Amino acid sequence: MVVIGGDAAGMSAAAQARRLSSADELDIVAFERGAFTSYSACGIPYWVAGDVGDREQLIARDPDEHRRRGIDVRTHTEITRIDTDGRRVLARARDGREEWHGYDDLVIATGAVPLRPPLPGIDAEGVHGVQNLTDGAALIDALDRLGAPAPAPGDGDSCPVGDARAPGDTRTADDARTAGRRGGGPLRAVVVGAGYIGIEMAEAMIRRGFTVTVVDQAAEPMTTLDPDMGALVREAMNGMGIETVMGDPVTEIETGDDGAVRAVRTENGRHPADLVVLGLGTRPQTELAEAAGLPLGPSGGLLTDRAMRVRGHRHVWAGGDCVEVEHRLTGDTRHIPLGTHANKHGQVIGANIAGDYATFPGVVGTAVSKVCDLEIARTGLLEREATAAGLQFVTVTVEATSRAGYYPGAEPMRVKLLAERITGRLLGAQIVGREVAAKRVDTVAVALTAGMTAADLTMLDLGYAPPFSPVWDPVQVAARKAAAAVRAEG
Amino acid sequence: MVVIGGDAAGMSAAAQARRLSSADELDIVAFERGAFTSYSACGIPYWVAGDVGDREQLIARDPDEHRRRGIDVRTHTEITRIDTDGRRVLARARDGREEWHGYDDLVIATGAVPLRPPLPGIDAEGVHGVQNLTDGAALIDALDRLGAPAPAPGDGDSCPVGDARAPGDTRTADDARTAGRRGGGPLRAVVVGAGYIGIEMAEAMIRRGFTVTVVDQAAEPMTTLDPDMGALVREAMNGMGIETVMGDPVTEIETGDDGAVRAVRTENGRHPADLVVLGLGTRPQTELAEAAGLPLGPSGGLLTDRAMRVRGHRHVWAGGDCVEVEHRLTGDTRHIPLGTHANKHGQVIGANIAGDYATFPGVVGTAVSKVCDLEIARTGLLEREATAAGLQFVTVTVEATSRAGYYPGAEPMRVKLLAERITGRLLGAQIVGREVAAKRVDTVAVALTAGMTAADLTMLDLGYAPPFSPVWDPVQVAARKAAAAVRAEG
Numbered sequence: 001m002v003v004i005g006g007d008a009a010g011m012s013a014a015a016q017a018r019r020l021s022s023a024d025e026l027d028i029v030a031f032e033r034g035a036f037t038s039y040s041a042c043g044i045p046y047w048v049a050g051d052v053g054d055r056e057q058l059i060a061r062d063p064d065e066h067r068r069r070g071i072d073v074r075t076h077t078e079i080t081r082i083d084t085d086g087r088r089v090l091a092r093a094r095d096g097r098e099e100w101h102g103y104d105d106l107v108i109a110t111g112a113v114p115l116r117p118p119l120p121g122i123d124a125e126g127v128h129g130v131q132n133l134t135d136g137a138a139l140i141d142a143l144d145r146l147g148a149p150a151p152a153p154g155d156g157d158s159c160p161v162g163d164a165r166a167p168g169d170t171r172t173a174d175d176a177r178t179a180g181r182r183g184g185g186p187l188r189a190v191v192v193g194a195g196y197i198g199i200e201m202a203e204a205m206i207r208r209g210f211t212v213t214v215v216d217q218a219a220e221p222m223t224t225l226d227p228d229m230g231a232l233v234r235e236a237m238n239g240m241g242i243e244t245v246m247g248d249p250v251t252e253i254e255t256g257d258d259g260a261v262r263a264v265r266t267e268n269g270r271h272p273a274d275l276v277v278l279g280l281g282t283r284p285q286t287e288l289a290e291a292a293g294l295p296l297g298p299s300g301g302l303l304t305d306r307a308m309r310v311r312g313h314r315h316v317w318a319g320g321d322c323v324e325v326e327h328r329l330t331g332d333t334r335h336i337p338l339g340t341h342a343n344k345h346g347q348v349i350g351a352n353i354a355g356d357y358a359t360f361p362g363v364v365g366t367a368v369s370k371v372c373d374l375e376i377a378r379t380g381l382l383e384r385e386a387t388a389a390g391l392q393f394v395t396v397t398v399e400a401t402s403r404a405g406y407y408p409g410a411e412p413m414r415v416k417l418l419a420e421r422i423t424g425r426l427l428g429a430q431i432v433g434r435e436v437a438a439k440r441v442d443t444v445a446v447a448l449t450a451g452m453t454a455a456d457l458t459m460l461d462l463g464y465a466p467p468f469s470p471v472w473d474p475v476q477v478a479a480r481k482a483a484a485a486v487r488a489e490g
Numbered sequence: 491m492v493v494i495g496g497d498a499a500g501m502s503a504a505a506q507a508r509r510l511s512s513a514d515e516l517d518i519v520a521f522e523r524g525a526f527t528s529y530s531a532c533g534i535p536y537w538v539a540g541d542v543g544d545r546e547q548l549i550a551r552d553p554d555e556h557r558r559r560g561i562d563v564r565t566h567t568e569i570t571r572i573d574t575d576g577r578r579v580l581a582r583a584r585d586g587r588e589e590w591h592g593y594d595d596l597v598i599a600t601g602a603v604p605l606r607p608p609l610p611g612i613d614a615e616g617v618h619g620v621q622n623l624t625d626g627a628a629l630i631d632a633l634d635r636l637g638a639p640a641p642a643p644g645d646g647d648s649c650p651v652g653d654a655r656a657p658g659d660t661r662t663a664d665d666a667r668t669a670g671r672r673g674g675g676p677l678r679a680v681v682v683g684a685g686y687i688g689i690e691m692a693e694a695m696i697r698r699g700f701t702v703t704v705v706d707q708a709a710e711p712m713t714t715l716d717p718d719m720g721a722l723v724r725e726a727m728n729g730m731g732i733e734t735v736m737g738d739p740v741t742e743i744e745t746g747d748d749g750a751v752r753a754v755r756t757e758n759g760r761h762p763a764d765l766v767v768l769g770l771g772t773r774p775q776t777e778l779a780e781a782a783g784l785p786l787g788p789s790g791g792l793l794t795d796r797a798m799r800v801r802g803h804r805h806v807w808a809g810g811d812c813v814e815v816e817h818r819l820t821g822d823t824r825h826i827p828l829g830t831h832a833n834k835h836g837q838v839i840g841a842n843i844a845g846d847y848a849t850f851p852g853v854v855g856t857a858v859s860k861v862c863d864l865e866i867a868r869t870g871l872l873e874r875e876a877t878a879a880g881l882q883f884v885t886v887t888v889e890a891t892s893r894a895g896y897y898p899g900a901e902p903m904r905v906k907l908l909a910e911r912i913t914g915r916l917l918g919a920q921i922v923g924r925e926v927a928a929k930r931v932d933t934v935a936v937a938l939t940a941g942m943t944a945a946d947l948t949m950l951d952l953g954y955a956p957p958f959s960p961v962w963d964p965v966q967v968a969a970r971k972a973a974a975a976v977r978a979e980g
Binding site: 404438449468 | 837
């Protein structure tokens with residue numbers, strides 16, 4: 001068993017195969033071109049924010065731990081060719097030497113690459129991605145050099161409230177750079193992209209004491225939500241002192257004579273920056289697979305069957321951020337790079353290679369995130385996704401509270417629900433709120449996976465007690481309204 | 491439409507029928523023997539604790555509000571007979587006058603009565619139930635008289651840590667009574683019963699500054715959990731300074747010469763008490779229905795069909811704490827008095843009486859509760875319930891964290907899962923933990939309602955981000971282990 005890529009999917013596959021088969025039965029070699037294995041890329045924003053003390057905490061299992069468990073991990077070794085006919089891969093070691101390795105089963109887990117548009121200045125000093133641990137470390141070093149202190153750990157949900165920049169502060173970015181933290185002036189960060197990574201990095205920069213501007217060409221943040229729900233996120237971000245510049249594409253990263261970043265220019269403005277963070281999403285890293293003639297889907301991700309075997313290739317498997325996953329509501333495939341899927345893929349691949357049997361049944365598009373204390377969640381289909389799938393539907397939006405209204409700490413949340421016209425089948429949910437809002441989406445995720453209707457959801461036996469929920473859980477308040485709307489619509 | 495009982499089920503039914511039909515089409519009269527309508531009995535422990543400022547907050551809609559919406563509410567009016575043949579009920583007003591009222595549709599929503607064993611001293615001064623608002627007010631008055639201050643509102647999850655009684659404190663209950671808060675001595679409360687109400691009242695008394703002892707004949711608190719999970723609750727309660735006296739039935743409430751309570755005597759001990767709270771559960775209040783010849787189930791609750799019509803009686807409906815509900819996993823009926831069921835019953839009854847159509851599909855036994863910051867949840871069947879239903883099953887228990895392990899505030903939780911032997915079908919879950927533990931049971935509640943297996947649950951697309959969950963949600967960690975156990979068991 002040969003694994004390409006030492007992160008979640010690859011190493012989960014290796015570990016699961018190792019658990020299920022002895023060293024006599026199966027040799028496992030994993031190639032990783034970087035230095036790290038099995039780390040949590042999703043944790044990087046919280047490491048940058050200072051919530052996670054050091055890099056080691058993000059590493060679930062380092063190469064030596066894997067080796068002790070009988071997996072031959074080769075770090076700093078890049079696979080440069082896959083030869084499926086010859087069942088072998090070409091590995092290039094750190095010293096440049098290349099060597100072929102044969103396989104019985106190959107696992108492709110090459111992950112994704114961050115989108116990095118070819119803008120002027122994109123490679124300037126002070127422009128940071130946050131894709132991997134090396135990126136994270138570079139950003140943290142830059143923050144330290146700029147004198148941005150990490151907050152005390154342990155209060156991941158709290159952010160400074162209000163704009164960190166004093167009213168009437170007219171100093172330029174250069175002034176701020178010169179002054180740094182020493183002069184007490186606020187440092188300015190511009191985050192390019194207002195999706196998950198963008199908003200998480202906006203939080204991180206706020207917590208590091210920056211004045212933060214988030215720039216995106218989309219009309220609202222979080223295009224993984226419908227625009228009406230994205231607007232709630234924008235309003236909340238503004239309330240936290242995060243400036244949002246929406247509907248305004250970036251045209252240039254402006255640099256100074258020293259080659260370092262000064263500002264982000266958009267079609268309509270100029271946004272001074274001491275630091276720029278790119279949070280533009282990712283694409284599947286499949287050049288190697290493509291060169292080997294393996295099948296790619298519309299987003300450029302590898303296509304697999306339910307056993308996570310690459311379609312048409314008996315001995316090649318793939319999982320994690322380099323594949324497209326099947327959407328259980330539409331039947332099509334899409335690129336949804338999430339650690340939770342990658343881990344499941346790995347488990348399925350490892351079991352199958354070891355002669356056991358497991359399948360990955362696809363996803364329903366669940367995702368949760370937060371910016372400071374604002375929780376954001378979705379599952380199923382957005383309006384535009386449902387329409388694109390040929391579905392007709394009703395949408396309802398309700399306001400409800402996280403606990404019984406009279407119980408201390410009850411927080412409002414907005415729940416939007418999509419249900420299919422006529423049948424009432426649940427198609428999607430979006431939740432924006434505070435305090436135990438996001439994970440409520442799981443209830444809808446399970447219900448729509450099971451093919452339940454809005455009326456079914458209304459009558460589900462969910463946990464109720466005043467500290468946890470109103471008598472009707474917020475998702476059931478929405479479901480009641482959706483069921484009524486389906487009937488009214490006819 | 492005539493409604494007997496002005497709380498959740500009855501008034502939900504009335505309100506829903508009112509919404510769906512005009513005053514010309516339908517007359518609605520609701521009889522309530524007390525003074526209040528539509529209040530949250532589940533909120534009483536938090537009102538006593540001081541988390542809820544006043545009684546009015548617990549009242550969702552008072553009689554005048556209902557009247558303004560076109561429902562003729564008659565408080566202080568008790569129904570003393572139901573004549574199903576004559577389609578009429580006999581109402582006794584406050585002044586003792588009795589009058590027959592005819593009906594086209596009758597809704598019985600008479601609720602439950604607290605269990606009150608015939609122990610010596612059970613009616614003594616200082617022995618309090620917490621079934622309704624009058625009970626709650628009486629207890630709060632007693633607390634005020636004893637000089638037990640309410641804590642500052644707004645911190646419902648925090649309790650004083652450790653035993654409030656100073657080491658070496660050997661004063662008797664009489665001493666404490668005499669000293670009251672003035673002498674700074676701790677007041678002592680004994681809570682009889684260690685179920686939901688008992689533990690919630692133990693929290694309330696702790697928050698009121700009492701030294702608290704909880705007494706129960708069962709071996710562990712929370713017999714709605716398996717004993718191994720109940721033991722976790724007991725350990726946590728002890729850690730909060732709550733004394734637990736388990737497996738020791740109460741024999742007598744000891745009173746002083748003044749007739750007031752002094753101690754609770756059990757088979758094996760004597761527990762000094764300035765105040766006794768009864769939290770022994772309830773039984774359906776169905777004497778009236780029984781006298782009218784309506785069908786009762788094994789727990790003494792009314793039996794209904796899925797439209798919530800009393801079985802065999804076309805014009806009589808029943809809902810809330812006076813009925814037995816169908817368990818979706820076993821098909822039998824049981825008494826599960828919960829406000830969330832009562833509200834659903836009311837909605838179903840009101841819709842059907844108004845000529846619309848709705849059904850209540852039964853329950854899966856979900857319940858959540860907490861004592862201070864310890865969250866407790868269950869859904870589906872306990873081991874003894876599954877066995878009683880003729881089911882064979884595997885059980886697994888796992889320890890997992892509420893957030894990614896590296897994220898601040900990640901708290902451990904214990905998740906126990908029952909899955910059917912051979913099929914792997916989910917049968918039940920129990921969760922004990924802190925910080926967003928309890929509501930995770932909803933995921934399993936939906937999954938087992940849908941007939942999913944442990945393997946299905948493993949692969950569900952649940953929300954993941956480091957502040958909300960590990961990559962494998964705790965219920966999925968348990969599901970993986972359960973799926974493996976099912977296969978290993980064969």
